[in-house]
Structures are given as C-alpha cells and as structure tokens.
Amino acid sequence: MSNSIFSDGSSKIKACVSYINSLNEIKFKKLLQRIAEKTGRQNETIFTLDELNKLESAFEISADNIKQMIEVLEYMFLQSAYHLVKPQVLLNDLVNEQNFDENKAKLFVEQWSSSAKEIVERLKSTHIASHSLSDVRWTLDVGISQASKSKVKRPTAIYEFQLKNGQTQEIEKVQTEFNKDELYAFFEKLESIQSQLDALMT
Numbered sequence: 001m002s003n004s005i006f007s008d009g010s011s012k013i014k015a016c017v018s019y020i021n022s023l024n025e026i027k028f029k030k031l032l033q034r035i036a037e038k039t040g041r042q043n044e045t046i047f048t049l050d051e052l053n054k055l056e057s058a059f060e061i062s063a064d065n066i067k068q069m070i071e072v073l074e075y076m077f078l079q080s081a082y083h084l085v086k087p088q089v090l091l092n093d094l095v096n097e098q099n100f101d102e103n104k105a106k107l108f109v110e111q112w113s114s115s116a117k118e119i120v121e122r123l124k125s126t127h128i129a130s131h132s133l134s135d136v137r138w139t140l141d142v143g144i145s146q147a148s149k150s151k152v153k154r155p156t157a158i159y160e161f162q163l164k165n166g167q168t169q170e171i172e173k174v175q176t177e178f179n180k181d182e183l184y185a186f187f188e189k190l191e192s193i194q195s196q197l198d199a200l201m202t
Contacts (some may be wrong), residue, residue: 009072009079012068013076019065020069023104025103025107029111034046039081041122046070047070085112136161155179156179158177159176159177
C-alpha cells in the first residue's frame with residue numbers, strides 16, 4: 001500500500017504527469033504561481049476561458065489536458081496543506097511515487113514552500129461546503145442470500161445523513177449502505193480526515 005499523501009488522486013496525477021514533465025520550466029513555474037495564488041479561494045476560477053485558450057496555444061496541449069493538469073496541481077497543493085507536508089517528504093513523493101521529473105518536482109516544492117502559510121490560512125478561514133451535517137441515523141439490516149443450498153446472512157449498516165442546506169435551511173436526507181469492509185474503510189477515512197483537521201487547527 002502506497003504511503004503517498006496523494007494516494008487518493010495518484011491515478012489522476014500519473015495520467016497527466018507526462019504533460020507536466022514536458023512543460024518548459026519557466027512556464028511551469030508561472031503556472032504553479034498562479035495556481036498557488038488561487039488555491040483555497042472561494043468562488044474564484046484559477047484561469048478564465050480566454051486565459052485557458054492562451055495556455056493551450058503556449059503549451060501546445062489540448063484544452064482538456066490543460067484543465068486536467070490544473071485540477072491535479074491544485075489538488076496537490078490542497079493535499080500538501082492538509083498534511084502539512086515537509087519539503088523533502090514532498091520532493092521524495094513527487095519523484096519516487098508520482099514519476100515527476102526531478103526539476104519539475106523541485107519547482108513544485110519551491111512553490112509550496114513559499115505559499116504554504118497563505119494556502120493553509122485560506123483553508124482555515126474558508127467554508128466551502130454548501131451543506132452541513134445536521135444529524136446521522138443508522139440501522140442494521142441482516143439480509144439473507146441463497147448461496148448454493150445454504151442461506152447466508154449478509155449484514156449491512158444503513159446510514160442516513162441529514163444535511164442542512166446553507167441557503168434554504170432545508171434538511172436533505174442521503175442514505176447509503178455499508179458492508180463490514182466498506183464500513184471499516186469509511187472509518188479509516190474519517191480518522192484520516194480527523195488527523196488533518198487536527199493539524200490545521202494547531
């Protein structure tokens with residue numbers, strides 16, 4: 001199992017890392033500066049449509065691939081902030097886990113080092129969710145399935161998340177089922193989120 005801080009988005013990173021590695025370093029540095037400036041800002045797009053068209057011409061990469069690359073780089077800044085990752089750890093991750101060219105990795109680390117404080121502060125002060133959790137209800141269901149000639153119990157936990165719409169104040173209900181393995185994985189995610197919140201609050 002990967003120890004990368006980008007494990008959740010690693011496939012997306014590797015899908016566009018060839019484009020990142022092919023970029024001119026000066027242009028890549030300017031791209032990183034712009035993305036870092038916008039990361040964590042609410043209701044702001046990183047590039048306008050006109051700017052994206054100019055990037056397509058400057059980078060000689062399709063608009064869709066440029067958008068994917070921008071989304072990935074923003075995700076990487078966000079993950080670096082959530083984990084409060086150290087520069088050397090980040091560099092090793094980019095080179096060894098994400099297949100970044102070493103020079104591109106160093107440029108990303110340099111930008112992260114200079115922008116980390118501002119990004120973390122913006123994330124602390126920004127409320128980006130349109131809904132908040134009002135209540136959680138749950139129940140257990142023991143379903144019976146026919147396996148060959150024997151009946152097998154398949155217990156599941158059914159959760160109902162009651163979400164309050166921040167604008168209308170109305171409660172919206174979302175139900176989901178978990179089997180044992182899925183519930184365990186869900187709680188592992190919650191623990192990871194809790195540790196990241198604790199880090200941001202310190």
